[in-house]
Amino acid sequence: MTPAETKDMAQLLQQSRSASYVLGALTTEQKNHALTIFAQLIEENTSLLLHANHQDLDSQVGKISNSLYQRLKLDREKLLQLAQGIYDVIRLPDPVGQLLATTKMDENLILEKVSVPIGVIGIIFESRPDVIPQILALALKSGNAVVLKGGKEALNSNFAFMDLVEKMNAQCPWLPPHWAQLLDGRQAVQEMLAYNQYVDLIIPRGSNQLVQSIMASTKIPVMGHADGICHLYVHPSAGLQNAIAVAIDSKSQYPSACNALETLLVDEAIANTFLPQFFEAATQANITLRGCEKTCAILPHIAQATEVDWQTEYGELTLAVKVVSGLEEAITHINTYGSHHTDGILAQDKAAQEAFLTGVDSANVFINASTRFADGFRFGLGAEVGISTAKTHARGPVGLEGLVIYKYKLRGAGHVVSTYVGEHAKSFLHEKL
């Protein structure tokens, strides 16, 4: 890192900070108008975007895996869906300016707690270029300035989207020019992470390794999830057919998703009945099982799981299966080996259901439902920044609400604190309005 580069980053981030103050004061109409133009620009420029994307794809042929190639690839339908996603964000209520609480502290001394944008958000993502319009829409709607860093594989696609942002800015003079900036170069992320005075939140969208390395090297708060090691526990009171269907859906409906099932815990009281039927269904769904000793005693054809399996996010059609002595062991196993993402119980027994919901320390705890429901769109949040496994700020699927914080506004009429302290102290009213 040369001093010149350092200076550039500081300047760039100061511009983001200044832009954030302008964004924070925009009206809902100004933000929605700009978003409409952005969606229209995407619809009108699909050829231009696809051309840039083809350049990226051509340069990566043979260099990246097929799954990475698929993530990198845009098509006309995907682009129209992205535009549709922006129209959806327009229809969401403005998360800024919500009056969260009002307290009458005394006559003419009124305290309001009001939602405001977080400020400047750094988004670090890997190959998927479609992250840019999604994130920009959510950031603009919530009044946050953004600094983006994408994967180098998607460079041309990313720049093509940023060209549309410039066109939008030109059509919307109320937008501050630097509200969305794209970083370039491998050193850029490390440089940005040093400026906690200008960046308020980092959202990494990528591998566990990426998230962990970012958390270790910055004072800026980081919102993201590490692994998605999700569990289902089959309680003796489970309806067998339901339990099998939910487990199969959780594993196979989209195996590479972070909310896909990785370990199935089966109560020993029903293991002999459940496991052979489940094995048949799993085999039909092309799911490979790896079992604990007790599981293998019932299903001798499957591979034996080791300690490593309980800590693995397979991301493919492999499922670890463990027989547990009961609800308590299931909860302990999940809290010990899980990633506090999404875990469910399959049971009819109400007491077991509630004990599971309380005892499992995960962002999403489910009864008789597929782990794949853990998703911002499915939850009805309207849009999703990502799924957080953090225990502060925002947890689980994070929508627009996760991109705002609040400030306290106090309106007085010359009130001083000395009135309320000491021997003749006046009492506060503290009336909730």
Next chain:
Amino acid sequence: MTPAETKDMAQLLQQSRSASYVLGALTTEQKNHALTIFAQLIEENTSLLLHANHQDLDSQVGKISNSLYQRLKLDREKLLQLAQGIYDVIRLPDPVGQLLATTKMDENLILEKVSVPIGVIGIIFESRPDVIPQILALALKSGNAVVLKGGKEALNSNFAFMDLVEKMNAQCPWLPPHWAQLLDGRQAVQEMLAYNQYVDLIIPRGSNQLVQSIMASTKIPVMGHADGICHLYVHPSAGLQNAIAVAIDSKSQYPSACNALETLLVDEAIANTFLPQFFEAATQANITLRGCEKTCAILPHIAQATEVDWQTEYGELTLAVKVVSGLEEAITHINTYGSHHTDGILAQDKAAQEAFLTGVDSANVFINASTRFADGFRFGLGAEVGISTAKTHARGPVGLEGLVIYKYKLRGAGHVVSTYVGEHAKSFLHEKL
């Protein structure tokens, strides 16, 4: 750090984690019953606590400053106030188990967003031993396990409070024994900061240097405030007598508090009228002024301020004064030099008031009121963990609400995601209940 020490810290924090799961499932009655016993134990053991405190005081005579000595010192009245503070916490509503939102995703597929404890909170504080009972009461009420690290000056006092915790635990078998643990030794904090798998939040209560060094050396989220560089801006529309009274109260009512005024910004349109009158009031209140060039032109007797003054939290009866060209310069100065803690405008003009509230990027933004009102008790939060200048999770005075997060509970009846995708996808209802 020897391996043995590492192992001890991991074990200790695992015990905290396990305890947190038990705490999270306690009823409001169980928590309030324990808190009542804790308050009574403090009331009944004042002599024992004061004896331990005297040992600390004796060992520090001549070693620490008078202000530090005063912070270290307990007396009977302080202890009874601490007990009273615990009774106040008992009367606060339980922040855990609050239903924050309910969504009917489909028939028999109901999503609830419910508040839960954060989990394990590490509290690092300096000399004040009275932090322990305050924090323990808030942590217990919010269902969080705590790991405490106090200053070595207060060792005997801290252990005396922890002895009472053991007595409380013995009388309350529903409390997990390790729900509150006190660390010892200088290496302990650094060791704890490495265990982000066991500790969910760090709250440092101490110097800016302490907070910054903790943020730099851990992946665990940190909630705290750095400096408290608070401003008032005197707008031309300000009522002069009101403005003077509010500024004097903000500076002198308790100058070492983080919400005390450090820089007064005076609009040049009223500087000639305001400053001489303010100077008289400040002099009567023993406040020493340091002014910008324009201020010194009007008040030639005061010292000239330099760039450093705008960045200084004096913590004593010194006040920096700057003449600004108008509202815009005032806002820019505050956002540039302030610590985003508490800043106010003194004005009768409504448009200026609202522009200030929107434009100033601080946790607390005030109109015609002393900056000293920025406080959890005064805001009516009932109790305060501290004041946060962070832009995520909790901002401003943080009460019990800042010690909880939420989880999503989804109750289904065998629902699978494949029903809701593909060509014949069923639509979600997403009905807010």
